[in-house]
Structure formats: structure tokens, C-alpha cells
Amino acid sequence: MKDEGNPLTGPHPAVAACRVAVRDALGELELGTRVWVAVSGGPDSLALAAAVAFVARKQGLFAGAIIVDHGLQPDSAVVAERAAHQVRRAGIHTVYVEKVTVGRAGGMEAAAREARYAALEARIDAEGGLAPLLLTGHTMDDQAETVLLALARGSGARALAGIPARRGRIVRPFLTIRRKDTMMACEALDLEPWHDPTNFTEDGPRRSALRTRVMPSLVEVLGPGVVSGLARSAALLQADADELDRQARSAMGASVSAVRSDDWRCDMLAALPDAIRTRMLKMLAENRGAGPLTATHVAALDSLVTAWKGQGAISLPGGFEARREYGRLVISHPLEENQP
Incomplete structure (x- = not known):
């Protein structure tokens, strides 16, 4: 050396x-x-x-x-x-x-x-x-590329972080x-x-195309500060996402004594701010073993809580399902329900 x-x-x-x-x-x-x-x-x-x-x-x-x-x-x-x-x-x-x-x-x-x-x-x-x-x-540079990929997917604050x-x-x-x-x-x-x-190949991974074609174009149009700007946005969103996750865990912990481990009152959930409720729903499902959840899964869960019009159960990863019963959100696995 x-x-x-x-x-x-x-x-x-x-x-x-x-x-x-x-x-x-x-x-x-x-x-x-x-x-x-x-x-x-x-x-x-x-x-x-x-x-x-x-x-x-x-x-x-x-x-x-x-x-x-x-x-x-x-x-x-x-x-x-x-x-x-x-x-x-x-x-x-x-x-x-x-x-x-x-x-x-x-x-x-x-x-x-x-x-x-x-x-x-x-x-x-x-x-x-x-x-x-x-x-x-x-x-x-990896951070900036990750933020752009998350933007393209329409991801939330956690992914944009x-x-x-x-x-x-x-x-x-x-x-x-x-x-x-x-x-x-x-x-x-x-x-x-x-x-x-x-x-450096045309048919390489998506991130490679972003790195070799998209980022240079962004730098040319927006200036050399675009990379540090994206990274700085990620750092700010990281702090926001961490705080929202903390509040969601706090809300979940405060409510656990009032409900069984597998069902939750929908009126209680609906009263929470959107950013807290959706995070809490994701945590609830993944803590039960259903996951990882996508934004589509979380939106479907949220509709059971805030926009229920008699719709049936929704499927979640891992064979789990979520449904609304007597004003409660229930997340369960069919095999568990069939056990004596």
C-alpha cells in the first residue's frame, strides 16, 4: 500500500x-x-x-x-x-x-x-x-439512489428515510x-x-440504470447538490419516521390491556391520527406473524377500520387474514382457529 x-x-x-x-x-x-x-x-x-x-x-x-x-x-x-x-x-x-x-x-x-x-x-x-x-x-450516493427508488414506488416516510x-x-x-x-x-x-x-450494462439491475443514467441527468439539470440534498431529506425523514413509530408503539402499548392480543376496537383505532394508526396497524399484523406488509396491505387494513362497508376478510402474508367482527379488528390464521 x-x-x-x-x-x-x-x-x-x-x-x-x-x-x-x-x-x-x-x-x-x-x-x-x-x-x-x-x-x-x-x-x-x-x-x-x-x-x-x-x-x-x-x-x-x-x-x-x-x-x-x-x-x-x-x-x-x-x-x-x-x-x-x-x-x-x-x-x-x-x-x-x-x-x-x-x-x-x-x-x-x-x-x-x-x-x-x-x-x-x-x-x-x-x-x-x-x-x-x-x-x-x-x-x-447509495442513499440518494435509495430515496429515488422509494419515490418511484410511492413509498411512505419510512422507505423515503x-x-x-x-x-x-x-x-x-x-x-x-x-x-x-x-x-x-x-x-x-x-x-x-x-x-x-x-x-455498466443496459440489462443490469434497476439500481445500475439509476446510477449510470438517471443520476447524471439529475445532476446536470439540478446541479451537483442533488445527491447531498436527497441524502439530507432522508436523514430528516428518518428522524420523523422514528418518532412516529415511537408514538405508534406507545399507543399500542397503552391499549394492550384493554383488548385481547388478537383483536382491537375499531373506534379506538379510528380515533388515532392517520400517521399513527397506519403504523400501528402494520405493527399489529406483523407482531402476529403476518408480514412483511406492503403499503397495499396496510391500506386494506385501514379501510376495515375507517371505511368499513361490510367488506369481508382481507388476506395478509403468511396465510393470515384480517376481518372486522362486532366493531373489532381481528387478525388471525385459519390454522390457529381450527386448533382445539
Whole structure:
């Protein structure tokens, strides 16, 4: 790896920005905490690996990397091993390559993501340690793309809030870092990232078309601030969505003593503000085991509560159904009802 910077002037600005982002995201951790980096071999995850290696040395943390070989391309094993080599050059020497089989449920992108995170979580659990963390290289550009995709789907505030900076043990330090900065950091550190060819093909994933065709057009029309503007909107909506979810949980908790676990008074639900009620309905159904719910499912549930005109039961994921009985909303599973 290249010299990390002139002792008098410090590291390259992009390298410094990546390190600061990781340091701020991790905060104060106990000595020896295991910090794992999910690595694809691309510039974002390689720059993240290098930054984590640096911060881990300074703070006395254990740094490791996990590479998932999805097996979707003929040379995927070669790409994975090349990524492992680059990660070691970046300063992380505990590297695991996990090979997975990607299904087809929900589409290729969703199936690959599910298989990837399952493999990452399994490896972290196998290695153990006190409160280990998983860091991913999602950037500000990824955040902007996620917001645009959510807008196109007509999603609500939670989806428009984009990618959370932290969820459980998954931490995303680079949501304040541009993709161009991770590429500059790799160049400054003499790292050789892999560039996914599907990002540059006409028939690639939808996100690839958004990245290569739509975003450049938006920047041309609206100016270079469009990416940071979308990311800033996501951060603001994240705070709003978190507060609305908190109020929905509070309303649900305050009411649980008055109702059975599987039915709820519709007049009580209808009296809640729309933003609270719809979130509460989603939580109620998913807590019962029906999910994940789409906006269409939530709207149908809401119609049973606020616009009931004698309509029958509605189907929910997982074989559940929701219906209105004697002024109450009941969410149940037919198999449960048939048990003696």
C-alpha cells in the first residue's frame, strides 16, 4: 500500500474523511470489540476496510472482513479471492470468503441480498465476541439512489428515510461520504477495486440504470447538490419516521390491556391520527406473524377500520387474514382457529 500521507501534511483528504467517518460511527468501543467489514471488492468496501484497519489499530479493536461469493458470475470465486487479497493489502488480515447459493424468491437482487446478509450474520455469530458490529460501505450516493427508488414506488416516510446509519449491529459509516471519495481513497492507498460489470450494462439491475443514467441527468439539470440534498431529506425523514413509530408503539402499548392480543376496537383505532394508526396497524399484523406488509396491505387494513362497508376478510402474508367482527379488528390464521 502507498505511503499513508506525508508526516507533516497528513493523509490524502479522501483517506482522512473515510477514517473520520468510521471513527465517528464507531464511537467509544471496548478494547477487543470485533468489527467486521462486509466487502464486495468494490471501491466503497475497500476504502471502508482500509479506514477500519486504521481506526481499529488506534482504538484497540479487532478488525475482520467477510466476502460473500454469490456464485452468480462464472469468475465469482476469482473475484472473491482478489477482493480478499486487496483487503489484506488494506490492513485487515482476518478475512473469510463465504460461498452462498442465491434463490429466486422476490427477484435476483432481493434474493442475493437475503443470502448475503444471512452469510454475514452466520459468520459473525460463529466467531463470537462481545457485541460485534458489521460495517457496510453504503455511501451518500447509495442513499440518494435509495430515496429515488422509494419515490418511484410511492413509498411512505419510512422507505423515503432511506438506509439507516445503524440498525441493530449493522453500521454504515459512509452515508456522509461520496462515492467519488472512496475511489480517490483507494487510489491514494494504491488499492485496486473491482468494478461490477452489471453496473455498466443496459440489462443490469434497476439500481445500475439509476446510477449510470438517471443520476447524471439529475445532476446536470439540478446541479451537483442533488445527491447531498436527497441524502439530507432522508436523514430528516428518518428522524420523523422514528418518532412516529415511537408514538405508534406507545399507543399500542397503552391499549394492550384493554383488548385481547388478537383483536382491537375499531373506534379506538379510528380515533388515532392517520400517521399513527397506519403504523400501528402494520405493527399489529406483523407482531402476529403476518408480514412483511406492503403499503397495499396496510391500506386494506385501514379501510376495515375507517371505511368499513361490510367488506369481508382481507388476506395478509403468511396465510393470515384480517376481518372486522362486532366493531373489532381481528387478525388471525385459519390454522390457529381450527386448533382445539
